[in-house]
Structures are given as C-alpha cells and as structure tokens.
Amino acid sequence: MSQHDKQSLQVGLIGLGAMGMGTATALLKQGFNVTGCDISVGARDAFVAAGGQSVATPAELAHCHIVLVVVVNGVQVEQVLFGEQGVVSHLAPGSLIIQCATVAPSQAKQLGERVVAQGLMLLDAPISGGAAKAKSGELSVMASGATEAFIYAEAVLNAMAAKVYRLGDAPGVGSSMKLVNQLLAGVHIATAAEAMALGIRMGLDPEVIYDVITHSAGNSWMFENRVPHILSGDYTPLSAVDIFVKDLNIVHQTGRELALATPVASSALQQFTAASGAGFGREDDSAVIKVYQRLSGIALPEAANDAQGAE
Structure with missing residues (x-):
C-alpha cells in the first residue's frame, strides 16, 4: 500500500487509553489518516496534539473504512458498537471492525454474527505487548475472521504489530x-x-x-x-x-x-x-x-x- 493509499484509507480508533493511544499514534506515524474517539476530552486533545483527529462519539466515525475497538471490557464493546451512539449502524456496507478488547470467546462469536448481519466485516483481534509496544507498532495480534477481512486489514495490522497470528476463519478463536x-x-x-x-x-x-x-x-x-x-x-x-x-x-x-x-x-x-x-x-x-x-x-x-x- 502506497503512502497515498494510506492517506485515503480512513481509520477510526475507539478507546484512547494506554494501548489505544499507542496504537493510534503508531498508525499516524505510518502515514494513516486516523480519527480517535474517547469519552475523555483530555485523551482526545492529546491525540489531536499528536497529529490526529478526534470525535466524541463512535457514531461520528461513520466516514471510516476500518474501525479499531480498544476499550476495556465486553460491556464497553457492546456500547460502542451497538449502543445509542454506536458505530455499527452508521458504517458503510463492507467496512471493517477490528475488535481488540479482551472479551469472552462466546461474546466474540456473537459480535461477529451481529456485525456480519449488518453487512460489515469483523476481525476478532485481541492485542498484547503493553503500552510501549503499542506506541512502537510492535504488538502481538491474535486474530481470527474471514479471509477478506484479513486482506482488507493487512496494512493496518502490519503497521500496529510485530506479529499477526491468523488463528482461524471466524471470530472467537482470537479471543x-x-x-x-x-x-x-x-x-x-x-x-x-x-x-x-x-x-x-x-x-x-x-x-x-x-x-x-x-x-x-x-x-x-x-x-x-x-x-x-x-x-x-x-x-x-x-x-x-x-x-x-x-x-x-x-x-x-x-x-x-x-x-x-x-x-x-x-x-x-x-x-x-x-x-x-x-x-x-x-x-x-x-x-x-x-x-x-x-x-x-x-x-x-x-x-x-x-x-x-x-x-
């Protein structure tokens, strides 16, 4: 993917905590156009200061082709995807969600089914490595999902990770x-x-x-x-x-x-x-x-x- 292609690809990231902020800034450094989303004004301001764009609600990421979810738990995942201001109902068909939070495998499977039913793709892609490796783009990604989702996500995954494990063809295996x-x-x-x-x-x-x-x-x-x-x-x-x-x-x-x-x-x-x-x-x-x-x-x-x- 060329620098021009990276800039034309709109990437959203929900959850600008230690891991999310590191991942978002790593993607910026690799030339991606990244919009961060967090309930914290301070986190949003910090990301803008780093060169990114920010929004207050997941629904405002409707313009994104790929949305990474780097929140704390399964309840937050549910909220940012399917809640009142959730992103799923606003994305264009064929868009990709990369779900990075640690959730139960059973929830990951259900998320995959619900996202696909909305005409979108989902990678079940938990991450590991800590804040330092997130910032340097050297995470480990334990991912599962459809082949077309991996193809669509390849450039983003390579920019955020030192190692991407393809573990299966459906959500749940990564989790x-x-x-x-x-x-x-x-x-x-x-x-x-x-x-x-x-x-x-x-x-x-x-x-x-x-x-x-x-x-x-x-x-x-x-x-x-x-x-x-x-x-x-x-x-x-x-x-x-x-x-x-x-x-x-x-x-x-x-x-x-x-x-x-x-x-x-x-x-x-x-x-x-x-x-x-x-x-x-x-x-x-x-x-x-x-x-x-x-x-x-x-x-x-x-x-x-x-x-x-x-x-």
Whole structure:
C-alpha cells in the first residue's frame, strides 16, 4: 500500500487509553489518516496534539473504512458498537471492525454474527505487548475472521504489530487464544508479587531479589517487567489491577462453560480481587503485592518523593 493509499484509507480508533493511544499514534506515524474517539476530552486533545483527529462519539466515525475497538471490557464493546451512539449502524456496507478488547470467546462469536448481519466485516483481534509496544507498532495480534477481512486489514495490522497470528476463519478463536495469554499473565504477576513478598519477609534486599531472579530459572517476562514498579514504589497504572479481575473472571467463567477446572488461575483471581477490594483496583497490576503488605506487614519500597516527604 502506497503512502497515498494510506492517506485515503480512513481509520477510526475507539478507546484512547494506554494501548489505544499507542496504537493510534503508531498508525499516524505510518502515514494513516486516523480519527480517535474517547469519552475523555483530555485523551482526545492529546491525540489531536499528536497529529490526529478526534470525535466524541463512535457514531461520528461513520466516514471510516476500518474501525479499531480498544476499550476495556465486553460491556464497553457492546456500547460502542451497538449502543445509542454506536458505530455499527452508521458504517458503510463492507467496512471493517477490528475488535481488540479482551472479551469472552462466546461474546466474540456473537459480535461477529451481529456485525456480519449488518453487512460489515469483523476481525476478532485481541492485542498484547503493553503500552510501549503499542506506541512502537510492535504488538502481538491474535486474530481470527474471514479471509477478506484479513486482506482488507493487512496494512493496518502490519503497521500496529510485530506479529499477526491468523488463528482461524471466524471470530472467537482470537479471543480464545488471548484468554490463554491472560491466564498466564495474571498468574505470573500474582506469583511475582508472592515471590517478592516472601523474599522481603525473609529479610532479603528487594533489589537483590530482582537481580538474582532475572538471571535465574525462576524468571518470567512479567516478573522482569512488573517488579521494577514495586522496586520504585510507583503504581501508576500501565495495566490496572481491575483489568486482571475482569480477565481472570473471564478465564474462570469460560472454564465453567467447558467443565474445565482452572485452580491456579482462580487463586490468582482471588489475589487480584482482594487487591481491588482493598482499594487498589485502579493502581498498576503490580499493586497486587499490597495484599501481602496488608496481611503480613512487609515493608515495600517507597516512591522517591514519598521517601523524601517522610524525612
């Protein structure tokens, strides 16, 4: 696709949070004409400042050929697609929706059927990689849908992702794969927090724990990525505790549908639920360690400004 073709293709993106904003700006950098949509005026203004266009409601994306949905949960997906100001009823026939939020596979299948019934295409395309990789256009996309939808989406997918997995010819498969990823991600974060809590309780230096484990067999991507948030005492949400309350609940519910027990994921879900109940739901997901602080009184590292304020 030439630069001219990119500019003639109208791309909309609903949800200018950390992942959505990163993806939208990555597409801008690749020469696409992108209109962002978010209920937050601040998010819309930030995207305009980055060189994009913005609208306040999904219905205002009627001019777009491709619309990406990067919202938080299935309820929001339903609202932005089919609600009073939803985009589906306003798009021209043959337009494409790329649904990137983590939802239950059963919901993804239903969305595909409803969107196709409206004369549109849908890719079930959950994303992974975090805000930094979204901004650099290096996400992993776990996608399923019709061949013609993949062909239509190819340039956009290549601009936002380092790896695009074509997992099936109908919606639902992509969301199934994302659920496997979220089970592992949630368990790994909860386990990293528990391991750090144990080490701190035994009197080990948290910085030394991190150094040793990241050079040992017990390391994981999540341990290496999230423990620095704990070490710096900075729980600014890049991915919030409540995200894993939601996603691990979907794992649990899907397991029940399939009569498949998920005891390890269920244990992690309880820890995230406890963290949310304690008031940490909107903090970074690494704040799940604060459950152990509440229960056993371990001393967690403080943010630099907090430490200075205590002097």
